Amino acid sequence: MTSYLVRRLFEMTLVLILASVLIFLILHISPGGPFDQIAFGKGSRGQDYLDNMNRLLGLDQPLHIRYANWAWKIVHGDFGESWRVSMGRPVLELIWSRLGNTLILMSAALAFALVAALLIGIFSAIKQYSFWDYLVTALSFFGLSMPIFWFGMLMMIVFSLQFKEWGLPYFPVGQMHTVGLEGDVLDLLWHLVLPVVVLGLFIVAQWSRFVRSSLLETLRQDYIRTARAKGLTEQVVVVRHALRNALIPLITVVAIQIPGLFGGATITETIFAWPGMGRLLYDAVIASDWPVAMGILIISAVLVVLANLLADVLYAVVDPRIRYT
């Protein structure tokens, strides 16, 4: 196991270096920059200020030197300062301030998705080929193929605007709190419902299929037949024997989603104006605020790589049949 881990760590480092180069290149090679607005001005001072700002931000250096500077600083934990989104504020502090919001949203969505996926998947597997199974299959494909930005808007229109018109209890249009009620947990929950459902359904669509197929396969095993032959109730057979083994592959899938906990769901957060990390990434890219964008991307890359490792290790821990050499 140890040698496996060492090998994996080595590979991870390589992947991260490659990722950092790509992140840097993609942002810096694309046209446009943080000073486009000033660049087009007519003032005689405009050009001097621009050159000055470029010099201060190190934008006048050749590309590889800028990359080296940035990479060196990142390794030492200095993510730089934001250029536009929150001028002058340290990037790490900015990301940290949004992290909590993202955690709330993503944990709620993942928990909702897990519960729903388990229920749907289990029932689909038990009642295979029944009407319910087909219905749920169709819905899950629907949820899978639906673009989030459209579905999110639709939910907002129906549950916020139309419900209000029809006199039903309605939900707020986006954002995290009603202004002035920042400490109110109930208000937070009220704002949480729509984004969690939108995000959660998307994940449910994937996971329920997974649970279903995994459980079906497990139910076909011989030891399940033995358990039934022993006279155990179907509930015990499914829950105590089949489910545990069926869920092992699900661990992998869930573990891969954990980086999403921190990266946030960019599109959902943008539509619902949820002040999280996904939206910060969107704002940073729109404003060409490269330190912030790169900071978020590199953190996501690290998390993805770590999550993969965690998934593999967990798999070995949970399933005694698997041993790494």
Add this chain to the structure above:
Amino acid sequence: MASNSNSKASRRLFLRYVALAGGGLALTPLAAACGQPAATPTPPPKPTEAPKPAAAAPTPTAAPAAKPTEAPKPTEAPKPTAAAKPTEAAKPAGPKSVRIGMSQEPDNLAGWPGGMYVTAVVQNLIFNYLVLTDDKMNAQPDLAEQVPTLDNGGAKYVGEGENKQLQVTFKIRKDAKWSNGDPVTSADVKFTWDLMMNPDSGASPDTERKYEKVETPDEKTVVFTFFSEKSAKAMAAKDKENYEEFADQKGPVVDPLYIFGLPNSFIFPSKILGPLLENQPRTSKKVQDVLSKSDYTRKPIGSAGYIVKEWVAGTSITLTARNDYFKGAPKIQNVVFSIVPKSDTLIAQIKAGQLDVVTQDALDVKDAPVLDTLQGVKAFYIPGTAWEHLDLNVDNAILKDKSVRKALYYATDRNELIEKVFLGKTKPVHSVIMDWSWAYNKEVPIYGYDLKKAEELLDQAGWKKGADGIRAKDGKKLALRYQSTDSPMRMKVSPLLKDQWKKAGVDLTIEHMPGKAFFDKKTGPTSARTFEVAEYAWVGGYDPGNDSQYAYSSVNIPSKDNGYKGGNYPGYRSKDADKLLAQGLATLDQKERAKLYQDFQKIIMDDLPTLPLFARPNTSAATAKLKNFKPPMSSAGETWNIEQWDLE
């Protein structure tokens, strides 16, 4: 599959799970419905105990089960009306609040004007100018008691001959106070000027750099003195890099924007910023840091009607009114700026009554079909100060013929462009100086859409229509290349223009590129003058003098020899126009100047080096209950007169 002896068990199993899940999930909307505050506008913000979201929900995994693991903080209950105890018995409801939605977050509240639009929108609540421009582009006194002009004696010439200088005196209002109670003094104005002149500050002191000195004879009086001919030449000798153009100065240095004092800045408090800059505003090297990173940029102290109460990063900025504002206590007590990135969400929010105003950075004319149907919400389409035009490179072999340029203008159906691209929500412009300007020539010739006339002119110029419908002369086709940026609006205009000009027998090829490439000083088609037909926009200002000089005087044709300076991309060379433009900048008599610019417009709208198209509309929306909402033409921000706003 399980046999029927097990189906009862599986059904029970299923029912048990559904009961559990249903119970859990059912509690969520119930809690939500309970948590829903009474349907009133935003409750007045109370001093919140800094409940950062991370602290508010330490165990987020419990959230979906709808059982808060920690009791809701004992702060404001979701019944705001009970807590809004009106202090004045006369008022029926509590303090008034306005919620404004924007699509971006201001970067820095101490920034110079001309940066992010949303920053200016918020700054209007905090800062004052000496003199501002209102929604009709008229100069109005802000911190100053009156607008000083040569006519009313506020400005006068002192000295004789080469020592003659223009001197402008401003009297600051006696009741003007900073939000910490200190009076606004002339020292603050001088401090701001010194700050602008600091080369590291990032300001654009186009007018302010022309002051030889700024004096403060008493606490409420500021005197700006422009360079004389003599001192200008001395300055040019001393600082060749920045004052090169003063080397051959003739007569006293003047600038038509003198009536504004400091047209490119708000007034900043010297007592607060001074110490941060070691009381050396002109030379301090810390100015970059102070003006972009200090706490002052998040919670500035200003002289206008509101103070920043709270800034929740990424979400909202809350401001409360000052009762000691010199323009009178604002009727709107609380203003909340909500930052919502998507325009669709903003429109949904104003429809749901969650917002009262949506600013123009978030909206576009294409939202008109939705905005016009919203009940209780009024949409505003204001033709802005930015106007689109087609520059024609007069050195091009085809375009150097004036009648060809005229024909192209007649072949352009601007009404069709406005209908299709702007849904009819703006109007065409007929001159290089806008019709709201005091210098506008009402009798400028109007080139309406006249395809017949266009074809006549082209025929007369020797361009005969070929078999393929495209005109040709001496074996050369009437083919031109159109270039512009890749903004969605221009990408809609170009194919329509191509079809319109095709009818007249002109073959137009279209090319779009990113703005940075288009406007690049050395390599862009505009500055390097490699274009044939180029579309972009100028922004009209209070005074057309400097802008017209920059764009149409032959001294401002950018080329390799002059370092690509100037904005006369078409390469227009007209002795008469040059003379009029120079004269317009040499005198300050507005009546005289109006006549000069009217003559100039007559000439240029006959020569047509550029074809003015239309003004770009600004779209904003406000609830019908909001009074005195007057979105301006310029980019000053809808909040420029927020102290006059009132909510029914």
